[in-house]
Amino acid sequence: MSEEDITRGHELYLRHLLLLEQAAPESLKAVIEREVSKRGKSLAYILAERKDTFNKYHNAEFRQLFKGEEAITDIDLWDTVVLCTIVQVLFDSHLATVEREAIKIIKDQRNNLDSYAHSASINYKTFEEKWDPLNSALLELITGIHDEKRKFECTRMIHSFKSEHIRVSLDLIKRIKQTNDVKVHLQMVIQDKVAPKIHGDMDETCDKDEKDDHKNPVFTESLRDMLVYVGDPAILTCKLNVPENAVTWRHDYKLVEQTETLKFLTDRCAHWLAISCAELSDTGEYSCCCGRSSTKSFLQVLEKRLKIVKDLHVATIEPDVRENMDIVLICKVNLHTSTVVWRQNGDEIISCNRRLSSVNVLEHRLTIKKAQFEDEGDYTVHFGSVSSCAKLVIKGTSMLA
Incomplete structure (x- = not known):
């Protein structure tokens, strides 16, 4: 196996893996937390009430959820299939029809992911056919998240795993092909920091060779042109050479203000403008300014095509x-x-x-x-x-x- 053997299919498999095993769980956890908070009971108590149902109809999940008589409620230990099953068993009758459909889409696609694990590859047509319903499902669940920071993180993951650069190395593909276990694949991908914008990057720090001169900040990463469809998230990203500097955002030269669906976020040198649900009116030129430095790009929002x-x-x-x-x-x-x-x-x-x-x-x-x-x-x-x-x-x- 050589570098030429790393194909677009391997990259699409990793993107699909991350969408289903890292982005989807965040949305599902938010649904569980929302429904538990409505009931005035602990998650452990609610699980215990349906213990027999899990044991009889969902034995694989039962073994992960119960240890003797005690329910295991560390939600971060549960994978996508377990999370989907918990929502369906405990809260299905309380969910909106679109939420039930969304969870079914996520669970079906996650179960189907195992069939691609041996090759660690998905062809482009299959990926696109899966992406449209999966994207709609994830965005549908996100609408119910009241924690704005968590909603942004979920939106950023979806955007990053679908559209932003990820690193696919020969060594990673070789290691992935040694096992058909999707969970192990995910651990390898996160460990290798495949998606730098989400997993972090040891080299992605503010430029220490530059003087920490807050009077003369410089953009080391510029905004990029972007095309999205109505209802999709849009995240504009740029980076300065110095941390914690205030920036201003403009849309077609007009100052942008935060709303329920548009947020500004900053993490040291990185700055984001995040639109959770793009509209046609969001189309235009966006600029980010800091002192005398600025960067700009064009966001195109189109009506989504029915397929x-x-x-x-x-x-x-x-x-x-x-x-x-x-x-x-x-x-x-x-x-x-x-x-x-x-x-x-x-x-x-x-x-x-x-x-x-x-x-x-x-x-x-x-x-x-x-x-x-x-x-x-x-x-x-x-x-x-x-x-x-x-x-x-x-x-x-x-x-x-």
Whole structure:
């Protein structure tokens, strides 16, 4: 194995690993803490109340959560799967539908991550298909975090692991490929400080060769142009050669003030402007100024493009689709939308008692009750310019087109 063997796929695997095993747990911990605080009981007490449920249906998690009769409540010891299971068992009925869907997406993707561990590689198409629903899920859970510092840390992780530079070395990939254990992979990645902006960097200190002259600060790391979509976080980062200097931020030459969704943060030499949920109006030129020094960049916010996550298909328990059966056609997208048109053989379907369209979060359904032979044909669901098709055959099996 040589340096040339380190591929884009290895980098994407590490990004996906960090999103699921470092960013996701922070969001899930916040949900648990929020729900526990509503009940006036300790987490240990709530876990003990459902001990039998964990033992019977979630034995792997049970062994991590209980030692004899005592519940282990060190939340920082729990991985993503355990955290998801705890939320589902203890608080599922108290969560909003979008939160339940978000947790299911995170858990499913984390379980699926094991299938990529042996190669430590994910192709670009797969990564992008997973990223849209995972990003939406993480951002949905973050909205419920009341601690602004924690919300920023979660947002910064998501942005950094997806978009910022990470270091992938030959030595790290060799060590990762020696085991298929995802938890061990995470430990290696953090130990190697793969994401310098999150894990820190022994070389990432203020320039000690520069005089600590607060009257003449210099930006050693400039702002960078960025493109995000509506609803995504946007974090602008720059760095001075001296610590603790006050800076001012401007948007299209106007002084920027902090709001509920826009925060300034400083850590020694590093300065951030963090927008938790970007809007079209956030587009423009941003500058950070300190004394006579300044740095600027352009933030472009675009409307997010709707994508088909799961193609239109006929969902039946039985392998054959027969007359008088209730049939459901399902298509899943990456964004919430009410702009939906269903068609059969090119003709628009109007919802009625027998043919009913519905939506559950991101999943769009057409239910056909007591299907008749005239219900056969080519079905299409349109979301504006995006569409997906399937063929329904009543005489035997259902085939996808």
